[in-house]
Amino acid sequence: MSLQTTSSQTVGPYLHIGLTWLINADLTGPGITGDTITIEGCITDGDGKPVTDALVEIWQANAAGRYAHPEDTRNLPLEAGFRGFGRAPTDAAGMFRFTTIKPGRVPGEGGVLQAPHINVTIFMRGMLAHLFSRIYFPDDSANATDPVLARVAADRRSTLVAQPIAGKPSALEWNVRLQGAGETVFFDV
Amino acid sequence: MSTKPATTPVAGYRRNDRGTQPDLLYPPYASTVKRAPSHPLVLLPASLSEVTGPVFGFDVLKATDHDLTKQHAGDPIGERIVVSGRVLDTNGRPVTNTLVEVWQANAAGRYPHQRDQHNAPTDPNFTGAGRTQTDSEGRYRFVTIRPGEYPWRNHYNAWRPAHIHFSLFGPAFSTRLVTQMYFPGDPLLDYDPMVTSIPDERARRRLVSVFDWETTIPEQALGYKFDIILRGRDETPMENYLPARS
Numbered sequence: 001m002s003l004q005t006t007s008s009q010t011v012g013p014y015l016h017i018g019l020t021w022l023i024n025a026d027l028t029g030p031g032i033t034g035d036t037i038t039i040e041g042c043i044t045d046g047d048g049k050p051v052t053d054a055l056v057e058i059w060q061a062n063a064a065g066r067y068a069h070p071e072d073t074r075n076l077p078l079e080a081g082f083r084g085f086g087r088a089p090t091d092a093a094g095m096f097r098f099t100t101i102k103p104g105r106v107p108g109e110g111g112v113l114q115a116p117h118i119n120v121t122i123f124m125r126g127m128l129a130h131l132f133s134r135i136y137f138p139d140d141s142a143n144a145t146d147p148v149l150a151r152v153a154a155d156r157r158s159t160l161v162a163q164p165i166a167g168k169p170s171a172l173e174w175n176v177r178l179q180g181a182g183e184t185v186f187f188d189v
Numbered sequence: 190m191s192t193k194p195a196t197t198p199v200a201g202y203r204r205n206d207r208g209t210q211p212d213l214l215y216p217p218y219a220s221t222v223k224r225a226p227s228h229p230l231v232l233l234p235a236s237l238s239e240v241t242g243p244v245f246g247f248d249v250l251k252a253t254d255h256d257l258t259k260q261h262a263g264d265p266i267g268e269r270i271v272v273s274g275r276v277l278d279t280n281g282r283p284v285t286n287t288l289v290e291v292w293q294a295n296a297a298g299r300y301p302h303q304r305d306q307h308n309a310p311t312d313p314n315f316t317g318a319g320r321t322q323t324d325s326e327g328r329y330r331f332v333t334i335r336p337g338e339y340p341w342r343n344h345y346n347a348w349r350p351a352h353i354h355f356s357l358f359g360p361a362f363s364t365r366l367v368t369q370m371y372f373p374g375d376p377l378l379d380y381d382p383m384v385t386s387i388p389d390e391r392a393r394r395r396l397v398s399v400f401d402w403e404t405t406i407p408e409q410a411l412g413y414k415f416d417i418i419l420r421g422r423d424e425t426p427m428e429n430y431l432p433a434r435s
Contacts, residue, residue, distance in 0.1 A: 003279045003418045005205045007387045007396055009369040010218075011354065014300040018292025018318045018354055022249070046223035053304070059242060059362050069241035071361075085243035108236040110198075119238050119362050126220025128211035128386050130367060132233070152231055178224050188204075188230035189239050189363050 008129035013053050015123065016089060025088040027060075027100040029081045034063025034101030038171045039135060039162055042094045043122070046179035050094020054124035058086040058098060058135075060117075065104025076104075102137060108147045115142035115149070122176065132189040135174050136161045152185050159184045201235025202363040202420040203279055208389035217382035219343050235363065235423075242362040245288045247322055255321035257293075257333040265315035267296025267334030269410035272370070272398065275327045276357065278421030283327025284364075289417075290320045290356040291331060298337030298351075307339050332410065338377060350377035350384070359419040370415045371397045 011019070028036050043051040061067045061084065066076040068084045088096045100118070108114035118135040136143055138161055143149055149157050159182060162172035176184045214225035233239065253259045258269060272291075276284040294300050295317060297309040315334065323329045336351045352369040359365065371378055378384050378397065387393045395418075404412030 003277060003281060003421075004209045004392060004395070005203075005279055005420050006366060006368050006418045007392045008210055008366060009354075009383055009396070011356075011367050012369075013304050014292065014294075014302045015354070017300060017302055017316065018290050018320075019356060021318065021320070022290075046227075049223075051224070057365075059238075061238075067237060067241040069244055071241050072237060083243060083245075106237045108238070109234050114236065114238070117238070121362075121365055123367060124224065126218070126224035128213055128215060128218070128221065128383070130365065131226070132230075132362075148233060148236075151233070156228075179227050183226060183228055185228070186226050186230050187233040189233050189235075 010125055010128050011055065011123045013125045015053070015055055015125075019055055019087070020089060022087055023089070024086050025098050027082065027084070027086050027098065032062070032079050032082045032101060034103075036099065036170060037102055038097060038099045039118070039174055040095060040097040040171070041174040041176060043090055043096070043124075043176040044094060044178065048180075050090070051124055051178070052090055052092055052094050054090040054094070054096070054122060056088055056090070056096045056098075057121045057123075058100070059119040059121075060084050060100065061103040061106050063101050063104055065106050067106070072106075105142060110147065112145065112147050113142070115140055115146035117146075117148070132187040133176070133184055134160050134187070138163055138172070156183075156185050199235050199237060199240050200423045200425060201240060202361060203423050205420065209387070209392040211383075211386035212388070215382065215386040217344075218386055221386075239363045240361045242358060242360060242364065245322070245358070249288070250320060250322060255319055255331050257315065257317060257319045257331065259332075260316055261314040263314040265295065265312050265334050267312075267315070269332065270335050271330065271332055271404050271406060271410050271412045272353065272415060273328065273330035273404050273412065274414050274416040276323045276329060276359075276417045276419065277327055278359070278364075278419050280421035282421065283323070283325075284357075284359055284419055285323055285325050285327055287323050287360070288320060288358050289323060289329045291318070291333075291353050293317045293333065293336040293353040294339055296334050296337050298339030309337070309339065330404075335372070338375075343382060348377050348380075350375040350381050355417065357417060357419060364419045366417070366419055368417070369396065372413065373397055373400055
């Protein structure tokens with residue numbers, strides 16, 4: 001038996017009505033270990049204009065590199081308060097912000113450990129199906145051997161790597177350019 | 190649950206058949222023109238990151254979350270309906286205990302949202318947001334009112350067909366789906382660029398719910414059925430080893 005996946009449709013401009021009840025922009029809390037970081041960024045369209053009606057979701061492993069999901073059966077610690085899911089809308093300036101912890105490494109293609117990364121989905125009016133991307137961490141030597149970054153053309157890899165924010169320790173910036181110069185890499189997942 | 194070491198290749202989720210999903214750039218839907226990526230998507234083989242995804246418990250839900258007619262002091266204006274169906278994967282297996290979120294306009298075609306300036310009344314007894322979880326057979330059920338059609342400014346005299354937005358997670362990061370359910374016989378369907386952005390005519394038709402006597406409640410509400418299909422698992426991890434896109 002083989003069915004066809006239901007077609008995607010846009011979230012439209014009024015997504016907040018249905019989706020903001022589950023906003024979780026801060027994944028940290030008591031008993032959750034790891035280096036706390038904030039990640040913020042602006043989503044801009046092909047004209048460089050901020051996208052003020054987008055929603056960003058993140059999915060990540062905990063600091064030990066374990067996903068809070070039954071399929072991750074590796075013998076690594078789970079933390080009761082860490083679901084690994086975040087959801088935040090963009091504001092009037094097109095900005096989104098998350099406070100979370102840097103995830104540990106998880107295995108990837110060919111059994112090679114992936115560099116620490118956060119999985120991202122992006123929804124908005126004018127986007128008929130959500131976009132998949134990833135946030136990697138700056139100055140992490142594991143980026144050089146990451147099997148996913150290796151699939152991306154070298155001159156576009158930097159769009160997947162967050163950057164430090166001067167004067168704000170533990171703060172990272174990861175901007176999303178939907179189209180044009182410096183266009184962010186999006187994945188067919 | 191897999192008992193294999195996670196370092197062995199993982200079976201990913203089946204990729205969608207050509208034409209069943211909308212093109213990201215579809216100029217008749219004007220907002221896609223500046224928002225759709227211009228580069229092709231980079232093919233990502235499945236890893237643990239893509240075959241896992243957020244797990245929500247029933248603790249996130251309240252008793253009235255699935256009944257959009259019972260969320261305020263009074264009854265909302267409009268025709269009560271029951272919208273129900275099953276969530277299955279492409280292998281025909283039920284997707285159980287998964288979160289389903291919905292949102293919709295009121296009977297007059299108006300959203301209680303600051304960006305909705307349509308000159309139609311809001312309804313103090315209707316927010317238009319609901320959520321539930323599928324049961325052990327993948328079934329879900331909402332009670333709501335039939336949403337109204339409304340104008341938008343995509344092109345001259347543009348009207349959206351009546352619709353309910355659906356958001357589902359499924360078991361994995363790869364199975365996330367946001368879609369819209371439409372109503373049978375709506376004359377606006379053929380003119381709606383969100384619908385026509387889907388190349389495959391049969392896939393478009395699957396977004397249209399079906400009137401259903403069995404779930405119709407006498408003296409109370411008409412029933413509409415809408416089954417939702419999420420990506421199912423590949424039987425083998427073979428697809429994960431396609432060559433990288435240059």
